[in-house]
Amino acid sequence: MLAPLPLLSAPPVAPMPPPPTAPDAVTIWPYQARFRQAAQAIADGIFEVLDEELDPNVILVGIPLAQDGPATTLACLEPTDCGLDFRHFRDVLARGQHFQRAEPWTMPDREHATPEMTSRRQHALGLRRAVQEVLDELDTPTGRRQTFAGWPIQIGDYYVMTVLQLNRKALRMHPSLRPNRYYTDGKLLAPSLLLAAILRFNEECFKSLTEPEPGSGLLVRPRETEELIRAAGKLLMDTPAQALGISPVAAKLFATCNTISSLRYEGAEGVGKLILAARHHPNLEEVFALTCPTPLTDYRAVRKLLEMTTADVSLLADGENVYALGRQIGTYDASREDLFLINFVTHYAWEFQHDGKVLMRSNYGLPSLPRTRLNRSKFRKDLKRTFDLSDPVKVERLWEVVLEASRQKHGTLVVITTEALAEADRLKLQCTLIEPVPLTPLITRLITAIDGAVLIDPESYCYSIGVILDGKASGNGTSTRGARYNSAIRYVESSPYPCMAIVVSEDGLVDVITKDSNREE
Numbered sequence: 001m002l003a004p005l006p007l008l009s010a011p012p013v014a015p016m017p018p019p020p021t022a023p024d025a026v027t028i029w030p031y032q033a034r035f036r037q038a039a040q041a042i043a044d045g046i047f048e049v050l051d052e053e054l055d056p057n058v059i060l061v062g063i064p065l066a067q068d069g070p071a072t073t074l075a076c077l078e079p080t081d082c083g084l085d086f087r088h089f090r091d092v093l094a095r096g097q098h099f100q101r102a103e104p105w106t107m108p109d110r111e112h113a114t115p116e117m118t119s120r121r122q123h124a125l126g127l128r129r130a131v132q133e134v135l136d137e138l139d140t141p142t143g144r145r146q147t148f149a150g151w152p153i154q155i156g157d158y159y160v161m162t163v164l165q166l167n168r169k170a171l172r173m174h175p176s177l178r179p180n181r182y183y184t185d186g187k188l189l190a191p192s193l194l195l196a197a198i199l200r201f202n203e204e205c206f207k208s209l210t211e212p213e214p215g216s217g218l219l220v221r222p223r224e225t226e227e228l229i230r231a232a233g234k235l236l237m238d239t240p241a242q243a244l245g246i247s248p249v250a251a252k253l254f255a256t257c258n259t260i261s262s263l264r265y266e267g268a269e270g271v272g273k274l275i276l277a278a279r280h281h282p283n284l285e286e287v288f289a290l291t292c293p294t295p296l297t298d299y300r301a302v303r304k305l306l307e308m309t310t311a312d313v314s315l316l317a318d319g320e321n322v323y324a325l326g327r328q329i330g331t332y333d334a335s336r337e338d339l340f341l342i343n344f345v346t347h348y349a350w351e352f353q354h355d356g357k358v359l360m361r362s363n364y365g366l367p368s369l370p371r372t373r374l375n376r377s378k379f380r381k382d383l384k385r386t387f388d389l390s391d392p393v394k395v396e397r398l399w400e401v402v403l404e405a406s407r408q409k410h411g412t413l414v415v416i417t418t419e420a421l422a423e424a425d426r427l428k429l430q431c432t433l434i435e436p437v438p439l440t441p442l443i444t445r446l447i448t449a450i451d452g453a454v455l456i457d458p459e460s461y462c463y464s465i466g467v468i469l470d471g472k473a474s475g476n477g478t479s480t481r482g483a484r485y486n487s488a489i490r491y492v493e494s495s496p497y498p499c500m501a502i503v504v505s506e507d508g509l510v511d512v513i514t515k516d517s518n519r520e521e
Contacts, residue, residue, distance in 0.1 A: 415500070431465065
């Protein structure tokens with residue numbers, strides 16, 4: 001994926017002319033349109049990686065310091081055709097001041113803050129809440145988008161903030177903890193990886209808006225998309241730390257889990273489970289306790305203890321130390337949100353879970369949202385686009401084959417190609433040929449149990465198994481994925497025939513690779 005455009009903030013050596021504006025548009029500073037475009041590029045980079053269905057849209061809102069003019073100057077919107085009405089923001093300044101006076105804002109971690117700094121921060125919190133209140137009223141529960149207000153910063157005679165809109169249906173597809181929980185200093189905790197990414201995006205925009213003439217030049221290199229997503233993962237893992245009553249800064253749970261998952265013990269990958277909960281939790285039973293609890297930061301010791309875990313016996317930790325091995329018992333009240341599970345899936349891969357739901361996956365230190373194992377509608381579209389196949393019976397048969405293959409615990413690779421018979425003959429020295437057979441779920445389960453790819457045609461007939469694929473390297477692979485994934489990309493891109501590969505990884509990820517999808521990336 002192309003690197004996102006920067007959130008531009010530093011004044012250029014050679015100033016660039018500001019873009020033209022519409023005759024009736026209100027301009028706060030000359031480069032506001034360019035800044036919004038750069039912020040849009042950052043949002044595209046972050047949220048397309050997390051879920052391409054999120055379809056982010058960025059708007060700039062400017063609230064005048066003095067709201068006593070005509071309706072057309074109550075707010076400045078960029079772009080002007082964003083779908084919001086200036087009049088919606090008529091009273092947000094007064095409403096923000098009400099929140100500023102009414103809320104008991106605390107800043108225990110900023111004991112050296114001056115009264116002016118405290119007042120400025122409280123004013124920003126109040127104004128942001130007032131704008132979010134307006135946006136929530138405009139976002140109907142059945143509306144297509146959900147809107148999130150950023151942090152305001154004063155530019156000229158306006159308070160300027162970014163507003164991010166995301167696809168509501170895609171947001172609802174991902175599990176989340178309870179919203180509206182806060183750090184001890186009043187900052188919002190992230191109940192999900194998506195909201196953590198939204199908070200990180202808002203922080204990035206806020207920092208850039210504080211610089212002179214934001215959007216005016218090309219001097220500052222932006223933070224990479226992956227860096228921002230890692231920062232979101234760190235933010236999410238502050239939530240279980242806060243719930244357990246320990247300092248999120250001291251716990252560093254995201255870094256701790258990454259390090260433990262990266263270690264091997266006598267050559268073996270770290271696989272097992274660690275439960276995060278306070279000692280004597282009503283839903284935990286200790287099998288045996290450690291006389292001297294092991295700090296989670298003693299990574300190698302924790303990795304060694306992980307060898308003793310089984311399917312139903314986990315390490316028990318309070319967020320700072322491993323104190324016992326035990327198991328979960330009884331019926332956990334999910335509304336408590338004080339018992340979390342870290343599932344170490346394979347080498348350098350782990351999951352953060354609550355109440356049986358995966359909130360985040362991390363592979364080689366890069367967080368991601370839990371994917372559905374297969375998206376039925378997308379699979380149908382890929383079949384139509386690749387093979388011009390729309391016959392419901394044939395599509396359903398292929399779907400059943402691929403769905404069964406996706407359940408293979410050790411991973412597998414299925415290749416669908418119009419020339420499966422010819423390819424089986426060409427690769428006969430590096431595969432096992434079989435008599436053509438229409439695949440059923442049972443046969444699929446049997447033939448995907450061995451290494452190598454399975455070659456089938458769009459009619460669901462299989463011609464060879466255990467295939468070692470060939471193909472030319474194209475530069476579209478990634479070192480963070482295994483040989484199965486990268487060989488599938490090489491084969492699909494090199495094939496002169498219509499072709500699709502379904503890659504099932506050991507960590508549960510399922511990727512559908514087509515020539516079109518590779519070009520889109």
